Amino acid sequence: MSGYLTGVLVVLAFNVMAAYAVYLPLAAGQLNLGIAGFMAIGAYAAAYLTNELGWSMWAAVPMGSAAAGLVGILIGIPVLRTHGIYLALATFALGQVIAAVFLNLDVVGAAAGYPVTDYAAPGVVFACAIGVVLLMALISRTRFALYLTAVKSDATVADLMGISVRGIQVAAFALGAALAGFGGAMYAHHYSFIEAQHFNVLLSVFTVLYVLFGGVQTVWGPLVGAAFFTLVPELLRASDQWRYALFALFIIIFMALRPQGLVTASLFRLFRRRSKGASA
Amino acid sequence: MSAPAPTATPAAAPALAISGLQKSFAGVRAIRDLSFSVPKGRATALIGPNGAGKTTVFNLVSGVYGVDSGSIHVNGVDVTHLPSRRRIRTGVARSFQNIRLMSHLSVLENLLVGQHVRASSLAALLTPYRLIPNHRWKREARAALAESGLEQYAEETVGALPYGVRKRIDLVRATLAGASVLMLDEPAAGLNPSETNALRDHLKALIARGLTLLVVEHDMHFVDSICENVVVLNFGEKIAEGPLSVVWRDPKVREAYIGTDEEA
Amino acid sequence: MLSQQIINGLMLGAIYMLVAVAFTLAIGVLNFLNFSLPGLFMLGGMLAFGFLKLGWPFFLAAGGALFVAALVSLLVERLAYRRMREGDAEVPLVSSLGFLVLLENLVLIRYGSDQQAFPALFADMNVRVGGLVIGIAQMVSLAISLGLVAWLSWFLRATNAGRRIRTVAENRETALLMGINIERLVPQLFVGSALLAALAGLLFAVNYQQVSPFMGEGIGFKAVAAMIIGGMGSIWGAVIGGLLIGLAEVLSISLIGADVVNITVYGLLLVILIVRPQGLIGRPPAREKL
Ligand SMILES: Nc1ncnc2c1ncn2[C@@H]1O[C@H](COP(=O)(O)OP(=O)(O)O)[C@@H](O)[C@H]1O
Ligand SMILES: [Mg+2]
Numbered sequence: 121m122s123g124y125l126t127g128v129l130v131v132l133a134f135n136v137m138a139a140y141a142v143y144l145p146l147a148a149g150q151l152n153l154g155i156a157g158f159m160a161i162g163a164y165a166a167a168y169l170t171n172e173l174g175w176s177m178w179a180a181v182p183m184g185s186a187a188a189g190l191v192g193i194l195i196g197i198p199v200l201r202t203h204g205i206y207l208a209l210a211t212f213a214l215g216q217v218i219a220a221v222f223l224n225l226d227v228v229g230a231a232a233g234y235p236v237t238d239y240a241a242p243g244v245v246f247a248c249a250i251g252v253v254l255l256m257a258l259i260s261r262t263r264f265a266l267y268l269t270a271v272k273s274d275a276t277v278a279d280l281m282g283i284s285v286r287g288i289q290v291a292a293f294a295l296g297a298a299l300a301g302f303g304g305a306m307y308a309h310h311y312s313f314i315e316a317q318h319f320n321v322l323l324s325v326f327t328v329l330y331v332l333f334g335g336v337q338t339v340w341g342p343l344v345g346a347a348f349f350t351l352v353p354e355l356l357r358a359s360d361q362w363r364y365a366l367f368a369l370f371i372i373i374f375m376a377l378r379p380q381g382l383v384t385a386s387l388f389r390l391f392r393r394r395s396k397g398a399s400a
Numbered sequence: 401m402s403a404p405a406p407t408a409t410p411a412a413a414p415a416l417a418i419s420g421l422q423k424s425f426a427g428v429r430a431i432r433d434l435s436f437s438v439p440k441g442r443a444t445a446l447i448g449p450n451g452a453g454k455t456t457v458f459n460l461v462s463g464v465y466g467v468d469s470g471s472i473h474v475n476g477v478d479v480t481h482l483p484s485r486r487r488i489r490t491g492v493a494r495s496f497q498n499i500r501l502m503s504h505l506s507v508l509e510n511l512l513v514g515q516h517v518r519a520s521s522l523a524a525l526l527t528p529y530r531l532i533p534n535h536r537w538k539r540e541a542r543a544a545l546a547e548s549g550l551e552q553y554a555e556e557t558v559g560a561l562p563y564g565v566r567k568r569i570d571l572v573r574a575t576l577a578g579a580s581v582l583m584l585d586e587p588a589a590g591l592n593p594s595e596t597n598a599l600r601d602h603l604k605a606l607i608a609r610g611l612t613l614l615v616v617e618h619d620m621h622f623v624d625s626i627c628e629n630v631v632v633l634n635f636g637e638k639i640a641e642g643p644l645s646v647v648w649r650d651p652k653v654r655e656a657y658i659g660t661d662e663e664a
Numbered sequence: 665m666l667s668q669q670i671i672n673g674l675m676l677g678a679i680y681m682l683v684a685v686a687f688t689l690a691i692g693v694l695n696f697l698n699f700s701l702p703g704l705f706m707l708g709g710m711l712a713f714g715f716l717k718l719g720w721p722f723f724l725a726a727g728g729a730l731f732v733a734a735l736v737s738l739l740v741e742r743l744a745y746r747r748m749r750e751g752d753a754e755v756p757l758v759s760s761l762g763f764l765v766l767l768e769n770l771v772l773i774r775y776g777s778d779q780q781a782f783p784a785l786f787a788d789m790n791v792r793v794g795g796l797v798i799g800i801a802q803m804v805s806l807a808i809s810l811g812l813v814a815w816l817s818w819f820l821r822a823t824n825a826g827r828r829i830r831t832v833a834e835n836r837e838t839a840l841l842m843g844i845n846i847e848r849l850v851p852q853l854f855v856g857s858a859l860l861a862a863l864a865g866l867l868f869a870v871n872y873q874q875v876s877p878f879m880g881e882g883i884g885f886k887a888v889a890a891m892i893i894g895g896m897g898s899i900w901g902a903v904i905g906g907l908l909i910g911l912a913e914v915l916s917i918s919l920i921g922a923d924v925v926n927i928t929v930y931g932l933l934l935v936i937l938i939v940r941p942q943g944l945i946g947r948p949p950a951r952e953k954l
Contacts, residue, residue, distance in 0.1 A: 151754045199937070199938060202937055205691075205697045205757070205896075206892075208697070208757065209697075209892060210933075210934055210938070212885075212930075213930040213931075213934040214930075216885070216929075216930040217926065217927055217930045217934060220925075221927060223923060224923045224924060321885070322765075325761050325765070328758060361772050362769075362773065364765055364768075365765075365766055371758070371762040375755050375762070376743045379755040
């Protein structure tokens, strides 16, 4: 594999992990605009363990993920009292606060950035991304995934059916945070350097954009969205600004024409019926 | 279906006992000092003109709203201050007047949500049942659908189905919680005559199985064919109670219905 | 020194206030969190800068910038807002974020990513009042902002058009029954909020004599915070929130340091959202009816 191709695929792998971190809470109706903040927590926590405590990457990365998940639980409990736009804005504010905290935190280099001593090879990154996709595909086959949609479409009825709406919401939020933290921790160990400025609002916003572009009705939407966002501009060899401008234009037009996203549940049913019809 | 068969001894506590219930919305008294009980193993109707407070009673029993005062017992258990989420476990489930199915989910998935109380362990939550062909949950849900003659809709997305079908699926979902008391809010509204007949048979089968029904319904022929007893509400107050034929001759009931939609 | 900081905070707050009012119009009446507004703010400043560079006189450049911003806002209405009735609630929000990204990058492609100097209108004219330094430009823009908001508040309260807007905000169905032409009102509101945001961007450029493709983000996002803190959908809430954020920002820069601004401002927003989501003077959202 050429260095160029590897580089692109590594970016894809990180985008896929981020996409599922946005997707999980979104499936329960929570628009998390602060996902970059949780990536930062995972990245900095894992890097700190590797650098200062001499942990191996294999222990530090899961701990970084767990730290982000824990913050997700602690923050999710009060923040999830809000809904809809309020929740989106609360997560947005949260992302800003977290990034600003790391920007001021001297133990991890503050504004100068933080080099990381251990290194995760591209193969490890790929394996992690594939693992995340498989795990998500498995989760999407459970009652948990069903309840995410149930809570999103009618929380009152879900509650009357005996489902712990708060429990599902906090779990979705915290799992999304843990996944973001995992991606962030891997990011830190692959690029061997992190700076707080990287984990900004636009990182969160772009992730949300391509997840919605892919569609949130099925578990494959985020994968398709991340792949499209990463690979198509690469194929066009567009400059960075044109890449973002074109992608934004594309999103706007696409959302106007097909607000439910690229990959939808009914599309899947259609395929399934076709293949059943063909085999019969 | 695996509803726990309640032992319908007449001496046992009523399936549902409501006493001294009061509820106001922004100063408007929707329920006023309401008391009645629903005997086990039978169907009771809750009737009254539009706006009388019938749906509000269901909302108070299921816990959508808290009561202002009074008490609610389900199968002898005081649920008055129980969180709404816990009430279905005491054995009372409900359907909704304005169908509240999750429209993006398939029919089968909606029914699986209805099963939640019987599959609520962490292990059940994380079982990838969709990978297991013919999993018990799916089988049960399909069987319940078949009972109402709706099995052909199992894989359809709810949002695309006709009103009558959705109305009956809303009812099937309520039956899947394994509750012993079902509160049905206008189950026959909007159904065509053949669907109404199918519904009647379905409800009779549920009663035969030992379930207790509390039915809100405007179609008095339908009420007459299912329910032994009726409770009549008007302006949040109980104005009569007893067999339909007796209650219907009550001048107060006649008056409450005059000028409103008298469908009997 | 402190009173100087308070003056500076209020000046900055006036800018936040205008953008917050633009946001609050969109939220309060249309229930739409319009993230393209920071982009329109930036267009107000950047396009005026671009037109001035072409040699246009100031008022023509300003008018041109406002005009383009209004046109873009009509596009936002068409492509993002109209789709709101179908599909998920997050779609219009995301589309409007798409507009923000698009506008920023288009301007960046045209003018480059660097911060540019906006020509001074009132050559270094300051008023000194008992040791306090107040720029003429800042005074003018404070006066314009406060005047505009006061007028808007009067307009909504006392004119027929304003009453129609408030009826739509209260209840769409009632408004339809009363024969209010919502289809016509909505684009007008989009133009109105776009003009507010772009004007704020223009005033920002004049006051601080700097523009960049990303100038809308920091200001626009803090204006959202200001709107929430004051109370979504309330004009005077936006005023109070805007001034409060301006003060908090300037004071935390001078008392603690520039790096903590985001912690203070967004921390405040987070706390308000958790403790009192309806904001300081907003009303709590109504509960659904089963
Ligand atoms: N959530 C609520 N908020 C305000 N008023 C309500 C609410 N729910 C019910 N009501 C009022 O209570 C009264 C009874 O309503 P409801 O129980 O729906 O009547 P029914 O089901 O008998 O037709 C009506 O006047 C209705 O407007
Ligand atoms: Mg009713």
